[in-house]
Amino acid sequence: MRIPENSFLRTTPIAHRGLHDIKKGIPENSYAAYQAAIDKNYAIEMDVRFSKDGKLVVFHDDTLDRTTEAKGPAISKTRNELLELHLQGTQQKIPVFEEFLEFVGGKAPxxxxxxxxxxxxxxxxxxxxxxxxxxxxxALQSFQPKYVYQMKKQAPQILRGQLATIPLKEESMPAVQKWALKNMPFHFLTKPDFISFNIANLPFSKARRKNALLLGWTARTEEEYLRVKPMIDNVIFEYITPEKL
Structure with missing residues (x-):
């Protein structure tokens, strides 16, 4: 296994989209959420995608509807148009990826x-x-095995992970895609260093793979975390304080 014993992937609980809490005015994937995670010595899980003009921005959803005042696909707007939007009714803005990296500056994994x-x-x-x-x-991760394979080919020295889940029957996607999300059939090609699996689906025998850590996402209550804690190597969490449990 390539992951060192002192890697954050083993040792540090990971705050999902930063340590956000909209009740406190801290939206997900915002600078305020990242600073809160830094202050508590957590690692930060976050998302990167393209804007319309090919700039990297930090934003989770495919559409803007849930977390901004705009509607439609996130990729339908340029970076400058995205920067005009507000996150979840606050004054926080969508981060540009390069500026996000400067902001964190190594203060949190x-x-x-x-x-x-x-x-x-x-x-x-x-x-x-x-x-x-x-x-x-x-470290890098993705649901898309093609991306994980590209990580392996383009930067084999960087730790990479495969995100996976067992989709709900009512979810609208091709059956073969649902099967792949659950079974990770390209593992032998992508050779991820870790698997990030939906804790709602654990225990699941195929989630634990040889030479790979198992991360669990996303624990949102103490009960969820305590149930899954013996099954995983690290947790991606929201709204709880994992180190106290």
């Missing part, structure tokens, strides 16, 4: 999820270019 962007083929290459001179600790 990063678990960077590359969002599937069918409109563009170069997300992995662009992300790696932005990270080229970054000095902090980080």
């Amino acid at each position: 990063l678990l960077i999820e590359l969002k599937n962007v069918p409109e563009r083929k170069d997300l992995v290459r662009a992300t790696l270019a932005a990270l080229k001179n970054y000095k902090g600790e980080f």
Whole structure:
């Protein structure tokens, strides 16, 4: 296994989209959420995707509807248009990826999820270019096995992970995609260093793979975390204080 014993992937609980709490005016994937995670010595899980003009921004959803005042696909707007929006009714703005890296500056480890962007083929290459001179600790992950394979080929020295889940029957996606999300059939090609699996589906025999850590996402209550804690190597969490449990 390539992951060192002192890696954050083993030792440090990971705050999902930063240590956010909208009841306190701290929206997800915002500078306020990242600063809160830094202050508590957590690692930060966050998301990167393209804007319409090919700039990297930190934003989770495929659409803008849930977390901004705008509507429609996130990729339908340029970086400057995205920067005009507000997150969840606050004054917080969508971060530009390079500026986010400068903001964190190695003060917290990063678990960077590359969002599937069918409109563009170069997300992995662009992300790696932005990270080229970054000095902090980080790892990459994605639901898209093609991206994980590209990580392996383009930057084999960087720790990489496969996100996975067992989709609900009512979820609208092709059956073969649901099967792949659950069974991770390309593991032998992508050879991820860790698996990030939906804790709602654990225990699941295929989630634990040889030579790979198992992370669990996303624990939102103490009960969820305590149930899954014996099954996983580290947790991605919201709204709880894992080290006290």
